Amino acid sequence: MEFRDNKAIYLQIAEYVCEHILLEKWQADQKIPSVREMAVTLEVNPNTVMRTYELLQNKNIINNKRGIGFFVAEEAVANVKSYRKAQFMEDELPIVFRNIYLLNIDFEELQTRYNTFVKENF
Amino acid sequence: MIKIDNLNFSYSKHRVLFKDISMQLSSGHIYGLLGKNGAGKSTLLKNLAGLVYAQSGKIEVLGLDPAKRQPALLQQICFIPEEFHLPAIKIDSYVKANAAFYPEFDHQYFADLLKEFDIPVGQKLIDMSYGQKKKVIISFGLATNAKLVIMDEPTNGLDIPSKAQFRKIMASALTEDKCIIISTHQVRDLDNLIDTVIMLDENKIALKATVEEITDKLSFKRLKEIDETVIYAEPSLAGYNAVMPNYHQEDSKLDMELLFNAVLAEKNKLKPIFN
Amino acid sequence: MNNTFDLHRFTLLLKRQWLEFGKIFLITLLVATGVVAAFYALTLLPLQELGYISDQLRFREPLFIIFGFLFISIIASSYFAHLGQKSKAIIDLLIPASTFEKFLAGFFFTSILSVLAFLLIFTITDWAFITYIKSYFRTGDLKELAEVKTFFSKNEIGTFAPVYVMPFTVTSVFLLGSAYFNRFHYIKTAICVMLFSGAWTYIVMNVVDVLLSGKTSINLGNNGKDTMEWLLFSIIALCTLVVLSITYVRLKEKEV
Numbered sequence A: 001m002e003f004r005d006n007k008a009i010y011l012q013i014a015e016y017v018c019e020h021i022l023l024e025k026w027q028a029d030q031k032i033p034s035v036r037e038m039a040v041t042l043e044v045n046p047n048t049v050m051r052t053y054e055l056l057q058n059k060n061i062i063n064n065k066r067g068i069g070f071f072v073a074e075e076a077v078a079n080v081k082s083y084r085k086a087q088f089m090e091d092e093l094p095i096v097f098r099n100i101y102l103l104n105i106d107f108e109e110l111q112t113r114y115n116t117f118v119k120e121n122f
Numbered sequence B: 001m002i003k004i005d006n007l008n009f010s011y012s013k014h015r016v017l018f019k020d021i022s023m024q025l026s027s028g029h030i031y032g033l034l035g036k037n038g039a040g041k042s043t044l045l046k047n048l049a050g051l052v053y054a055q056s057g058k059i060e061v062l063g064l065d066p067a068k069r070q071p072a073l074l075q076q077i078c079f080i081p082e083e084f085h086l087p088a089i090k091i092d093s094y095v096k097a098n099a100a101f102y103p104e105f106d107h108q109y110f111a112d113l114l115k116e117f118d119i120p121v122g123q124k125l126i127d128m129s130y131g132q133k134k135k136v137i138i139s140f141g142l143a144t145n146a147k148l149v150i151m152d153e154p155t156n157g158l159d160i161p162s163k164a165q166f167r168k169i170m171a172s173a174l175t176e177d178k179c180i181i182i183s184t185h186q187v188r189d190l191d192n193l194i195d196t197v198i199m200l201d202e203n204k205i206a207l208k209a210t211v212e213e214i215t216d217k218l219s220f221k222r223l224k225e226i227d228e229t230v231i232y233a234e235p236s237l238a239g240y241n242a243v244m245p246n247y248h249q250e251d252s253k254l255d256m257e258l259l260f261n262a263v264l265a266e267k268n269k270l271k272p273i274f275n
Numbered sequence C: 001m002n003n004t005f006d007l008h009r010f011t012l013l014l015k016r017q018w019l020e021f022g023k024i025f026l027i028t029l030l031v032a033t034g035v036v037a038a039f040y041a042l043t044l045l046p047l048q049e050l051g052y053i054s055d056q057l058r059f060r061e062p063l064f065i066i067f068g069f070l071f072i073s074i075i076a077s078s079y080f081a082h083l084g085q086k087s088k089a090i091i092d093l094l095i096p097a098s099t100f101e102k103f104l105a106g107f108f109f110t111s112i113l114s115v116l117a118f119l120l121i122f123t124i125t126d127w128a129f130i131t132y133i134k135s136y137f138r139t140g141d142l143k144e145l146a147e148v149k150t151f152f153s154k155n156e157i158g159t160f161a162p163v164y165v166m167p168f169t170v171t172s173v174f175l176l177g178s179a180y181f182n183r184f185h186y187i188k189t190a191i192c193v194m195l196f197s198g199a200w201t202y203i204v205m206n207v208v209d210v211l212l213s214g215k216t217s218i219n220l221g222n223n224g225k226d227t228m229e230w231l232l233f234s235i236i237a238l239c240t241l242v243v244l245s246i247t248y249v250r251l252k253e254k255e256v
Helices: A009-022 A035-042 A046-058 A076-102 A107-121 B041-049 B091-101 B107-116 B130-143 B160-173 B211-217 B256-265 B267-274 C007-044 C053-079 C086-093 C099-137 C148-153 C161-180 C185-212 C227-253
Strands: A062-065 A069-072 B002-012 B015-025 B029-035 B056-061 B077-080 B148-152 B179-183 B196-201 B204-210 B218-223 B232-236 B239-245
Touching: A009 A035, A009 A046, A009 A076, A035 A046, A035 B160, A046 A062, B002 B041, B015 B041, B015 B204, B029 B041, B029 B256, B041 B056, B041 B077, B041 B148, B041 B179, B077 B130, B091 B107, B091 B130, B091 C007, B107 B130, B107 B160, B130 B148, B130 B160, B160 B179, B196 B211, B196 B256, B204 B211, B204 B256, B204 B267, B211 B218, B211 B267, B218 B256, B232 B256, B239 B256, B256 B267, C007 C053, C007 C099, C053 C099, C053 C161, C053 C185, C099 C161, C099 C227, C161 C185, C161 C227
Parallel strands: B029 B179, B029 B196, B077 B148, B148 B179
Antiparallel strands: A062 A069, B002 B015, B002 B056, B196 B204, B218 B239, B232 B239
8 A cells, every 4th residue: 555645644544544445345244354463454553443343433434342353333434424425525526626626617517517427437 | 662751962062953843653553764864763763772872861661771781672673784894704603693683583484585686595694795784684683573663774785686585585574563763865756655754854753753653733735836725846847846735635645755854944834734 | 691601501602602603713824833843744754864863852742832832822811802893793792691601711721721732742742643653763862851751841840831831821822812803813912912021021120230230149949839820820810810801891882
């Protein structure tokens, strides 16, 4: 995994985990890599991964079964979506809005473009 | 784990390195020791290992004074110097001669580390390149299971794949009871591995803070233009890489090199933020 | 845990030190054996041309003393020599053994092992040549002269007491030199020894001159007690101990 420059590492790791859950590589009630395994794979400090896992626990995306490890929560997919949505609204949307405003882009044009994009990709 | 109280150290009257340094380090962390050339990174590490003696002040490592060089403490110290010399013998003879001094030496772990680093076990140490020797002594040091791991510029001399292996190995080496201190000027090699930054400058500890604390208080951004809120900025292709106070609770990625330069250039602006 | 001395740890340390120091030791020993044997061969061979044997064998004492001195001093001055190089010193200083154990290992290799090793190679070489000569001439006359045993014990212990402590003085001085200097240990130690003994001789001569001028000795007899010899022995032994303690302190204070 390549880290990007602008976002805190622990959030990028959270995205990485969410991505795996959304793509159903890791399914509900499945065990996910331990803090140490994840730290080794990503070459980061285990404390950073711990911070990620704590965040994801708070968002009910994963849960910690003491002594066994971390598991994907039952409602994980829904929670990931709402978490990602909140993140998108907070972080990325303002930038998009700014560009829309600066470049005078019409909402209708956006609508048609969005529809074609969905049709082509999904 | 480590307690330093009012440490004063100088090599001579004209070369004072530390003036009344105090700090505490605890286990379960990887500390990154940064500083300009000659700021005293290696000397601080040597003080912790009892290889040099301070003029005044107190150092305690695991409750013991490192300057006494007691076996009970030496067993718990893994020190990887920047320059070292290994005898002209085979790896297994080296291990045979040295491992027994460390009651918690883990032979299986040592073999695993060598394998991870792609070092053939039967090879003679003298036939190895500097980088390979470094990997052997890092593997040996970690296999001693010492509680205090001190590494002086560990990535020097390692090639690109070895640096990745090194990061993986260090990520898995950190346990609750270990304290790892790494000095480096190649921060890009290690910035995701370090969870606490210690910066030496002008005989003092200019900064000691966890990555979390730093990104809580500061935000690292790419800006098109700089204004007066910016503490420090460097021009880049897309504008400026800037450090500014974190007004909006943003979670930015710590740019260690930028922070380093910011601390050197704007000490006075940064000090109130961290106190 | 005993942080000063632990027998198990000490044996581990001896084994570890031997791994590196052993090579220097064995090579030096081999060279010494070669030189001693060569001396015997050059002086005594071919046997047909040998004249009066007791004259020919006179070289043994100076050879023993000079080469013995050279051998043990070279060994001793190389033991801690690597501590002058940072890259080697760091690893050695951090080996989990006490400074006392590290010092004791140095004493063992330089003062005990090297002295014993030299005695051994000298005895063996001497024995081999004498046996050869004896078998060649087949005469009984040589017996007394040629016996190695005679060579080592022809003097009374008391009379030569100071001589027996000298090897340890030499090794301790050169061991200190190896721990004290960072480079050119042998030369520097040798120069220091020369300067020091020169100054010492000068002082003693002058003191004796001042104290004894105009006085006459009234008792020159030995009366069988070797008092002076034992006094000298004690002084040299004491000096040796002092030098050894300085070495220990120096080792303790070594910084890299």
